[in-house]
Amino acid sequence: MRLRRRHLRKLIALGISVALLAATTDAGVSAEAVAITPSAMPRIGTVDARFQSYNIEMVEVTGGRFWKPYGPTISEEGGRSSPYAYRPPIDLANPKLRRLAAALGPAYMRVSGTWANGIYFADTDNPPPVPPSGFNGVLARQQWHDVVDFAKIVDARLVTSFAVSAGARDVNGTWNADEARRLISYTRGIGGRIAAAELVNEPDLGGLGGVPSDYNASAYGRDFATFHAFIKWDDPSIMVLGPGLSGEVATAPDFAAATKPGIDVFSYHHYDLLSERCSGHAHPETALSEERLARTDHALAFQRALRDRFAPGKPIWLTETAEAACGGDQYAATFRDTFRYLDQLGRLAKAGVQVVMHNTLAASDYGLLDETTLTPRPNYWGALLWRKLMGSTVLNASVRESSLHVYAHCLRDVDGGVAVLAINTDRDTTHALRLPEDSLRYTLGAPQLQDTVVRMNGERLALNAHDELPALDGRATAAGIVTFAPATITFLAMPAARNPACH
Numbered sequence: 001m002r003l004r005r006r007h008l009r010k011l012i013a014l015g016i017s018v019a020l021l022a023a024t025t026d027a028g029v030s031a032e033a034v035a036i037t038p039s040a041m042p043r044i045g046t047v048d049a050r051f052q053s054y055n056i057e058m059v060e061v062t063g064g065r066f067w068k069p070y071g072p073t074i075s076e077e078g079g080r081s082s083p084y085a086y087r088p089p090i091d092l093a094n095p096k097l098r099r100l101a102a103a104l105g106p107a108y109m110r111v112s113g114t115w116a117n118g119i120y121f122a123d124t125d126n127p128p129p130v131p132p133s134g135f136n137g138v139l140a141r142q143q144w145h146d147v148v149d150f151a152k153i154v155d156a157r158l159v160t161s162f163a164v165s166a167g168a169r170d171v172n173g174t175w176n177a178d179e180a181r182r183l184i185s186y187t188r189g190i191g192g193r194i195a196a197a198e199l200v201n202e203p204d205l206g207g208l209g210g211v212p213s214d215y216n217a218s219a220y221g222r223d224f225a226t227f228h229a230f231i232k233w234d235d236p237s238i239m240v241l242g243p244g245l246s247g248e249v250a251t252a253p254d255f256a257a258a259t260k261p262g263i264d265v266f267s268y269h270h271y272d273l274l275s276e277r278c279s280g281h282a283h284p285e286t287a288l289s290e291e292r293l294a295r296t297d298h299a300l301a302f303q304r305a306l307r308d309r310f311a312p313g314k315p316i317w318l319t320e321t322a323e324a325a326c327g328g329d330q331y332a333a334t335f336r337d338t339f340r341y342l343d344q345l346g347r348l349a350k351a352g353v354q355v356v357m358h359n360t361l362a363a364s365d366y367g368l369l370d371e372t373t374l375t376p377r378p379n380y381w382g383a384l385l386w387r388k389l390m391g392s393t394v395l396n397a398s399v400r401e402s403s404l405h406v407y408a409h410c411l412r413d414v415d416g417g418v419a420v421l422a423i424n425t426d427r428d429t430t431h432a433l434r435l436p437e438d439s440l441r442y443t444l445g446a447p448q449l450q451d452t453v454v455r456m457n458g459e460r461l462a463l464n465a466h467d468e469l470p471a472l473d474g475r476a477t478a479a480g481i482v483t484f485a486p487a488t489i490t491f492l493a494m495p496a497a498r499n500p501a502c503h
Contacts, residue, residue, distance in 0.1 A: 033432035033433055033434040033481045034399055034401060034404075034433055034434065035434040036397060036399060036408075036433055036434070036435060038408070038420065038436075038437055038499060039437070039499050040499070041396055041398070041408050041418060041501070042395065043393055043394070043396075043501035044394050044395065045352050045394045046392050046393050046394060047349045047354055047392050047394060048315075048354040048355050048392070049106055049392050050106045050107050050156075050157065050355060051354065051392065052104065052356060052358075053107040053108035053156075053356065053358070054104070054107060054109060054110070054358045054359075054368065055109075055110045055112065055113065055359040055360050055361065056090065056109060056110070056360060056361050056363075057111075057112070057115065057359075058111055058112060058115050058116035058119055058137075058160075059115035059116075060089070060090040061089060061090060061092075061139065061143050061144070061146075062115070062119065062137050062138060062140070062143060063087065063088045063089035064086065064087070064137055065084040065085065065086050065087075066084065066085070066087050066327075066363060066364060067083060067084065067326055068083060068084055068327070069365050083277035083326065083327070087363070087371065092146040092147060092149070092150040094374070095467075097369070097374055098150065098153055099467065099469070100369060100374065100380070100469070101361060102153065102154040102155060103387070103469055104384065104387050105154050105155030105156060105387075106155045106157075107156045107157075108156060108159050108195065109150075109151055109154075109156035109157070109159065109361075110160065110319055110357050111158065111160050112159070112160055112161040112198065112201050112319075112320075113209075113320075113359075116161050116162070116201055117161070117163060117209030117210045117211050118134075118135050118163055118164075118165035118167070118211075119131075119135065119136070119138070119139050120135035120137065120139065120163065121139045121141075121144070121179055122138050122139065123182045123186055125142075127141065131167075132167055133166075133167060134168070134169070135163065135166075135168075135210065136165065136210050139183075141186065144186065145190055148191075151192065152192065157193075157195035158187070158192065159194070159196045159198075159241070159319065159357075160183075160197050160198075161198040161200055161244075162177075162179055162183070162197065162227075163179045163180075164199065164200045164211055164212075164223065165209075165210025165212075167179075173212070174222070175223040177226060177230040177234075180231075181230070184234060193238075195238065195239060196238060196239035196240075196265065197240065198242055198243075198267060199223060199227040199242065200220070201244065202245060202246040203215065203245070203255060204245045204249050204251055204252070204255055205246050216251070217255045217257070217258045220243070220255055220258045221258030221259075221260070224242065224259055224261065225260075228240055229261070239264040239265055240262070240264045240265070241265045241266075241267040241317065242266070242267060243256055243259055243263075244268065244269065244319055244320075245269065246269050247268075247269060247270060247271070248303075252302075252306055253306065253309070256309070256311070259310065259311065262311075263314060265314060265315050265316070265317050265354075266307040266314045266315070266317070267316075267319045268299075268316070268317075268318060269320040270296070270320075271321065271323070271325040272292060272323060272324060273323070273324040273325070273329065274325050275324040275326040275328055275329045275332075275365075276329065276330070277326040277327055278326035280325075280326070280329070282329040282330060282331065284329070284330075284331045287331065287336050287337065287339065287449075288425040288427065288449075288487065289425075292340070293340060293405075293425070296343070296344045296347050296348065297347060297351070300316075300351055300353065303316065304316065316352070317353070317354055317356075317357070318348065318353055318357065319357050320357055321344070321357065321358060321359060322358060322360075323337045323366055324366070327364035327365055327366060328365035328366030330365065331449075332365040333377050333378075333379075333452055334377075334378060334449065334450045334451060334452050335444075335449055335450070335452070335454050337378070338379050338381075338454070339423060339487075341358070341379045341382055342382045342386065342423060342489055343425075345390075346423070347407075349390075349407070349409070350394055350396075358379075358383070376461070376463065378444070378446070378451075378453075378454040381444065381454050382444060384469070385442055385444070385456075385472065386421075389409075389412055389491050390409040390412060390419050390421065390491075391409050391411060391419065392409075392410070395408040395410065395499070395502075396408070397420060399433070401431065403424065403425050403429070404422060404424055404425075404426070404433075405421075405422070405423040405425065406421070406423075407420070407421040409421075410501065411493055411495060411497070414495045414502075415502065416496075416497060416499055416500075416502050417493065417494060417495040417496070417499075417502060418493075419494070420433075420491070420492040421489070421490070421492075422484050422489075422490045423489050424484040424485065424486060424487065424489075424490075425487070426486055427449075427487045428486055429486055430483050430484060430486060431483070433484075435482055435492070435494075437497055438476065438496070439474075439476075439477050439479075439482070439493060440474025440476055440477070440492070440493040440495075441457065441477045441482070441491075442472070442490065442491040442492075443456065443457055443484075443491075444456055444488065444489040444490070445485065445487070445488040445489075457474075474491075474493055477492075
């Protein structure tokens with residue numbers, strides 16, 4: 001079956017491979033194929049152009065002890081395995097890192113995390129070798145300069161938080177804005193800007209990263225009032241985010257209420273699990289289950305209720321998320337987690353969340369890239385395909401299959417085009433859709449879910465000898481029944497869909 005000439009011309013104009021395949025049918029399909037009509041899918045909302053974003057932890061920038069990757073290099077401290085290992089400052093001038101991050105742009109890049117709560121910004125060319133009293137780390141001027149340069153080159157807007165440790169407080173324990181003022185001023189002075197800021201990383205976790213151990217919602221409210229007034233006076237263009245809580249904690253209403261002076265964006269964090277480093281328990285056998293994947297919805301429902309109560313109408317950002325807190329579980333770097341990664345993006349975009357920031361770009365097991373080699377992991381390839389295909393307009397695919405999760409967006413940068421993401425979480429059964437349109441197919445799969453190498457349309461995804469990304473050309477597929485093998489993830493691009501919502 002041939003593609004129509006006008007489709008072929010459009011594909012050639014897009015620089016996309018047009019090797020034609022017959023429509024696939026499969027006798028093992030579990031039920032009759034569900035028909036979808038991309039041209040008629042209604043618009044249900046939009047997301048930020050930088051919807052898919054990422055974190056670079058502050059401790060990566062400064063160097064320090066961070067969550068140690070799993071593997072044979074585990075060391076013992078006092079007879080016990082330590083969850084931490086020292087890592088030198090990340091090389092943000094590395095051409096490979098810049099190239100791989102730029103491919104995900106535009107994005108927000110959040111430089112924060114637990115360690116940012118007690119960081120001292122040394123606004124001098126000769127930073128002290130140890131932090132002043134009341135701080136637990138030093139951010140050198142050149143290190144922040146590298147952050148600003150990196151953000152410019154990879155088309156990322158900066159998001160951060162500020163020190164709230166004892167060194168950022170007066171003798172009465174009152175927070176002052178001196179550290180924030182110096183960092184913002186220096187950023188501005190070198191031609192950069194901070195797009196958005198939270199006062200503190202996870203204010204509900206007192207005692208971590210320099211947050212006072214007795215920190216509570218009342219103390220946060222006092223600090224937030226000072227912070228809000230300072231930002232609105234010093235640089236009103238910086239969006240104020242908050243409260244940025246660690247999850248569904250009992251004190252969440254008190255902290256949300258404490259942002260009373262006003263926030264521009266309601267922010268929250270979400271992890272499905274604690275990793276083994278923090279005494280959690282991995283459950284890889286449930287990773288593709290609806291119960292696990294639906295935790296994204298449950299977390300959002302909790303946070304949305306807070307938003308509606310204390311900041312009605314404000315956009316919602318998920319400013320930190322990954323498979324498991326504390327560096328990720330032992331399968332966070334495998335294809336198994338790509339189902340969660342892409343399903344989470346699909347669910348949250350459909351629910352109206354504007355920005356999702358994955359933790360991290362290149363640190364520990366949950367990094368999109370291996371922190372030592374910068375080798376892309378399966379989640380990176382999923383992120384790259386999302387960036388290539390899924391635009392900012394969200395459509396309703398109207399598919400309700402328990403094991404076939406289907407999401408649809410307008411096709412990025414193609415007038416009238418539609419992109420569909422079909423995730424088959426069933427590990428034993430093939431599922432199918434019936435499409436009235438020719439499409440370009442991008443199917444991610446692996447022989448084993450625990451593999452760290454992923455294949456697209458049967459071909460291994462990898463950088464070439466010059467550390468350059470492959471073309472990621474889709475495989476042209478004729479209209480008709482399109483099947484999805486067990487435990488696979490497929491993007492379908494339909495540039496000729498002519499959906500009126502995508503003009």
